[in-house]
Amino acid sequence: MAGVAAAWRRFLTDRLEFRALGLIIALGGAILAFLGLSDEVGENATAAFDRAILLWFRNPANPADPIGSRAVEEAMRDVTALGGVTLLTLFVVIAAASLLFFGKWRQAVVLTVTIILAEVCNDTLKVVYDRPRPELVPHGVYVYTHSFPSGHSMLSAATYLTVAAILSSLDRRRRFKAFVFTLAILVIVAVGVSRVYLGVHWPTDVLAGWTLGAAWALLARLVLGIWRGEAPAAGKDERR
Template structure:
């Protein structure tokens, strides 16, 4: 019995340590990327990666057939303000209807804070959008960090944590998080493919959004209600 308790304690300590490393690591990644961007050290890499998604003979032409370009516009909409706002509102209402008000508050707050922080940081860093190629999507704000990537990471990861918390099967939990990661990655790639963001804008957005999602995950765990609460 004592051996089992010690083993359980070690697993819990390792899990807790991993969580806190992730919580501290995501903001560190954002600050590290922001520092490099601010100093202009990523310009060459950003340029190469952006042009790698364009035809060598014509930078205005994205790689692949026309249907792929149209598909990328559809995918980028998954990280758009309108769709994610609708998704968040519906999710919050469903959680309230299922008497999970704490989770609803956490999800709603995370999405709002992610959006606000993204807009504030865009104003702070004031990075121009890429001008190497024609934009494949309409843009209204500055480039760093990517708002689509930030909001997608914050919304999908937090939503995945909330949904997974109600699941008992490990396979289902894993599938939920895999799908969330897939959506977030696809949105980020689509922003670079359409020429509206530098790759480091997307990386910064992922780190910022993941930071908010990790905070939400910790708060969700700390305030996890008892059965029926």
């Protein structure tokens, strides 16, 4: 037992270090956040919150009418497509092919496997939780699966955050890291908001999707770091 414990300590020290340990802690936090949220949803403790936020995007005089003009509604449909299976599949194929072209086969494999597993996870959880879609307002787009968690939110978070993490691992400049993660987060938030605006998801569906999507991206970055034998010490990023 002492030998096993010593080997484990050496692994943590030599391979993971502070940054990877931080990823593990963040990953655990994201999973716990999802589990806590799912418990609240299961107990119907979020009903008032969900209803209030969903109706906030509607005309008070006519809940069937989303706020904003027809152009805003159409723009929201365009935005929500950024989290759809078709567009994300094309995005992942193009990103993976580009990584392979530049010889980054590990990154291509991690990205592809992560998104496939995230999709399987999302489909499974929808069946397990079996939450109905909102019926307070008409749906702005066609939907055919269960509501919890939001697949668009989860898969967009997993995809765009994983790509941002991969890109940031290839360029150590802090400004570049901030740039790619800011872009990713803006797209993810826009997709999640569009799902509530269009009336096809409760806000807690979106929150749950974000937490799990972030968890998959954190796991992808952790796996990639270990696979490449990375053990970067905190504060060592190059500044330019």
